[in-house]
Amino acid sequence: EEQLLESGGSLVQPGGSLRLSCSTSGFTFRSYAMSWLRQAPVKGLEWVSGVDPTGADTYYADSVKGRFTISRDNSKNTLYLQMDSLTAEDTAVYFCAKMGVDLYWYFDLWGRGTLVTVSS
Amino acid sequence: EIVLTQSPATLSLSPGERATLSCRASQSISKYLGWYQQKPGQPPRLVIYDTSNRATGIPARFSGSGSGTDFTLTISGLEPEDFAHYYCQQRIDWPPYTFGQGTKLEIK
Numbered sequence: 001e002e003q004l005l006e007s008g009g010s011l012v013q014p015g016g017s018l019r020l021s022c023s024t025s026g027f028t029f030r031s032y033a034m035s036w037l038r039q040a041p042v043k044g045l046e047w048v049s050g051v052d053p054t055g056a057d058t059y060y061a062d063s064v065k066g067r068f069t070i071s072r073d074n075s076k077n078t079l080y081l082q083m084d085s086l087t088a089e090d091t092a093v094y095f096c097a098k099m100g101v102d103l104y105w106y107f108d109l110w111g112r113g114t115l116v117t118v119s120s
Numbered sequence: 121e122i123v124l125t126q127s128p129a130t131l132s133l134s135p136g137e138r139a140t141l142s143c144r145a146s147q148s149i150s151k152y153l154g155w156y157q158q159k160p161g162q163p164p165r166l167v168i169y170d171t172s173n174r175a176t177g178i179p180a181r182f183s184g185s186g187s188g189t190d191f192t193l194t195i196s197g198l199e200p201e202d203f204a205h206y207y208c209q210q211r212i213d214w215p216p217y218t219f220g221q222g223t224k225l226e227i228k
Contacts (some may be wrong), residue, residue: 035217044205045164047217052146059215095163106154106211108175110163 002026002109005094009114014120016086016107022079022096022111030054036081038092038116048094049081050103059103065091070091078112086118122146122213126206126220132228139195141223143208148188152212153195154217155184159204167206168193195225203227 008020020036027029035050049070050059067080079096093115097107123146133139133190143153151171164177168184171191181196195202208220 044221045209045219047215047219050215050217059214072193102210103214105165106166106169106209107156108166110165112163 001052002098004098004109004111006094006096006111006114009094009116011117011119012086013120014087014118016115017082017084018086020081020083020094020096020114022081024077024079024098027098027109028096029072029077031101033101033103033105034072034079035097035099035103036068036070036079036094037097037107037110038090038094039113040089040092044094045101046092051079051098052103057103083116086116088118090116092116121216122149122210122218124208124210124218124220126208126223128223129221130224130226132226133198135198135200135227137198139193139198139202139225141195141206141225142195143186143191143193143220145189145191145210149210149212151187152210153184153186153191154209154211156207156209157202157204158207164207198225200227 005023036048051070057073067085071080093113096111096112098109099105125144127142156169158164172184207222
C-alpha cells in the first residue's frame, strides 16, 4: 500500500525555521515527482513547492520563494521542506503529495499532513 | 497565474439527489483539470483527472465534463459519504498549480 507520512510540524516563533519530512513507502519513490502543499485553517488548498524525481529541478510558489527549500533523498525514500523566515501567514497544515513521473500531473496520493503554527 | 472559480460555494442536497459542481478557469486550460474530495480531518483525495477520468477506486456515480474554461463535476445519486468539500485544480500552467476555492457539499 502506498503511504506518505509527514512529520516535523510544530509551534515556531516568527522568523524561525522548521524542517518538515515526508517518509514514503509502497511505491518506487525515485520514479515520481513530489510536492508540498498547505492548507491554512478553514481555508483552501495552496501548492507550495515541487521537485522532479531526481531532485535536480525544483519549483516554488511566489509566497515562499527564497524562504523555503524542497529536497529529497531517494536513498531514504524521503521528501523534505526546509522552511526559514517563517511568518504567521505560513501557519497551515502541510501535506506532501505524490505526483506522476514528472511534474505535469496531479497530486494522486496525499499524506495526512503536519501542522505548522507560527506564533509568538 | 490561472484563477479557478468554483460555484456554488455551498450546495445543500439530500442523499439520492444529483449534485452538479462547477469550476471556471480564467483562461483556457484545455482538458487539464482535476477534482479532489476532502472530508473533515482528512487529506484531499483525487477524484477526477483530466476533466473526465475517474481516479483509482472512485465509484461510477462520479463523472466530469467540460473543456477550455468551463468544467463540471457531477455526482449522480448522492451517498452519505459523498458529502464533503470539493476542489478543482489545473495542471497546464505551472508553477503555480492553482486550485479553486472549493464547494462544500452538505446534507440538506
